[in-house]
Amino acid sequence: MKLSLIGHNHKYQIESLIKIFFPTVRFSDHDQSGTEKDWVITRKKQGKHHIYLLAIACLNGKKQAAHFVMAQDVSEQEARLQLCAALYLALSRLLNRQLPWGMMTGIRPVKTVHQLMEQGNSPEQVRKILKTKYFVSDEKIDLCLKTFSVQQRCFVMECQPKVFSLYISIPFCPTRCSYCSFVSQAIATKASIELMREYVKNLIAELAVTGEIVKNLGLKLESVYFGGGTPTALSAELLEELFVCIQKHFDLSQLSEYTVEAGRPDTITLEKLQVLKKYRVSRISINPQSFNDEVLRNVGRKHTAQDVIDCYQMARKLGISCINMDLIAGLPLESLESFQHSIDQAIALQPENITVHTLTIKRSSDFYAAGEKPNRNSLVAEMVSYAGNHLRQAGYMPYYLYRQKNMIDNLENVGYSKPGFESPYNVYIMEENQTILAVGAGAVTKLVDETGISRIFNYKYPYEYNNGFSEMIRRKQQVVNFYEK
Ligand code: SF4
Incomplete structure (x- = not known):
């Protein structure tokens, strides 16, 4: 698959996201003049007042695109997450397929729940974040929250160095x-x-x-x-x-x-x-x-x-x-x-x-x-x-x-x-x-x-x-x- 990254250096995250749809995919740099039918372009553009995040995916000649516009002052991490979200939406529309864990690529989803709770979010807010930011299914959110509550009940989850x-x-x-x-x-x-x-x-x-x-x-x-x-x-x-x-x-x-x-x-x-x-x-x-x-x-x-x-x-x-x-x-x-x-x-x-x-x-x-x-x-x-x-x-x-x-x-x-x-x-x-x-x-x-x-x-x-x-x-x-x- 040809891959083009414009205006950002989030290669690892973009490749990891594509791999959850295509686990054995291999990447090459995008070549506009090439005859490759499968390609992905992701672009981050800095405007005067906004940041523009765009993903276009093409498979077997069929294309889908998604984009977001964010305020200038968002963190690099938020912009990266939103660029990944644009790509997830383009790919899932193209394949007509939602993944149970959405665009979550990490191996420890419950750790994400711990972190969100530590930041002061309620379980309902965590649910909303997982659903709207990461596109996680209700079934997997329930699984995460149940696991989290068992851990809270049974273990000391704060680090005890000794x-x-x-x-x-x-x-x-x-x-x-x-x-x-x-x-x-x-x-x-x-x-x-x-x-x-x-x-x-x-x-x-x-x-x-x-x-x-x-x-x-x-x-x-x-x-x-x-x-x-x-x-x-x-x-x-x-x-x-x-x-x-x-x-x-x-x-x-x-x-x-x-x-x-x-x-x-x-x-x-x-x-x-x-x-x-x-x-x-x-x-x-x-x-x-x-x-x-x-x-x-x-x-x-x-x-x-x-x-x-x-x-x-x-x-x-x-x-x-x-x-x-x-x-x-x-x-x-x-x-x-x-x-x-x-x-x-x-x-x-x-x-x-x-x-x-x-x-x-x-x-x-x-x-x-x-x-x-x-x-x-x-x-x-x-x-x-x-x-x-x-x-x-x-x-x-x-x-x-x-x-x-x-x-x-x-x-x-x-x-x-x-x-x-x-x-x-x-x-x-x-x-x-x-x-x-x-x-x-x-x-x-x-x-x-x-x-x-x-x-x-x-x-x-x-x-x-x-x-x-x-x-x-x-x-x-x-x-x-x-x-x-
Ligand atoms: S480690 Fe487990 S999976 Fe691997 S050979 Fe041994 S029993 Fe089988």
Whole structure:
């Protein structure tokens, strides 16, 4: 698509907006003499008393335009927003299509609600802003406002600089799912088992150094979260070594959450669950993704729907107090009826948390490379609506949500919870209002205070992490510098 920007430099925002309509589009500069049928022109013109903002879009020879006139003294940010609005209107008229999230491209819509409320707006004013400025649908505004009110009720949303969560990255999985875009290593070979042992040894050292820093700075640990990957891809012995290390180096007395994403049922054994229980893990994930075996096979998951149910019942018998189940809307071969069955089945099991994801097609997934076709858009929107309605009827409320690039139909991921079982970590990581100290490959520490966020990046891949381990330890010093500045 040919793209022309005149009188402004909002290339990133204009391109991001076009991508919500055309996720795989590629851009080139506009050439008036070219024969390209698809093009967009956006223009900001400074007049004597006003600013003129114009967008024209042309697809297959058909054109639509929209424009706004604003006062001279509006901020650059407001002018940019209005230019994007003109483009959104031109594109949606041309395609005869309204998007559920309108022109919102950010991944944290509830954070926008927080900011608008902090500026003194009432919920009704926020509703009006989201509807008229961003063109968000009533359904998604309701979702945002409900999520916001659950967060207000359940969590301290103001930044508390001395309170933190600990994230431990376990980037290993038994096999790789075809839609996966995470840095996660399949562990089928002997070499990868060796890599994993070495990795845990280094992780223990990084945890010890982090624990020492935390102690010296007098920080208070609120939640521990093992993510990945699939943490239960580790053996029971390696898991126990990590739990012992955490117990030794951190004060767990004020913990409100201890989560291990068990995730794949093909990694869960009674022995591992017993270890989790012994070290007081309070929340685990057992993720069906779908309760349709054909869908699971097709995406490379080596377990059945019945395996999920068996693991769930095993964890329940052991008394794990909070269980989350992830489902994905839009997987190939999933019909509306089979997705509805998955939601109904999850509700029937009564886990405390159910998280509904929308399939995202990332370039780093096998799925993208194989040119797999996801479900058609409107069907996925119907799946997501069904999930929201039925979960709410069953007593689950949305408590965090986020969006990613390349989600089908520009939809969202939503964490639902029975009252009183909301995961603090999921809220803090999304709303970015608490420090997260992160260890392991691919982990990103986020240091949060009133002035903003500083990040420390660990090496991405397990072999890089093992090889560059001393550098990882050196970077931890930045935590001390942050608190002592
Ligand atoms: S279980 Fe999760 S992290 Fe592992 S391969 Fe599948 S999608 Fe990726």
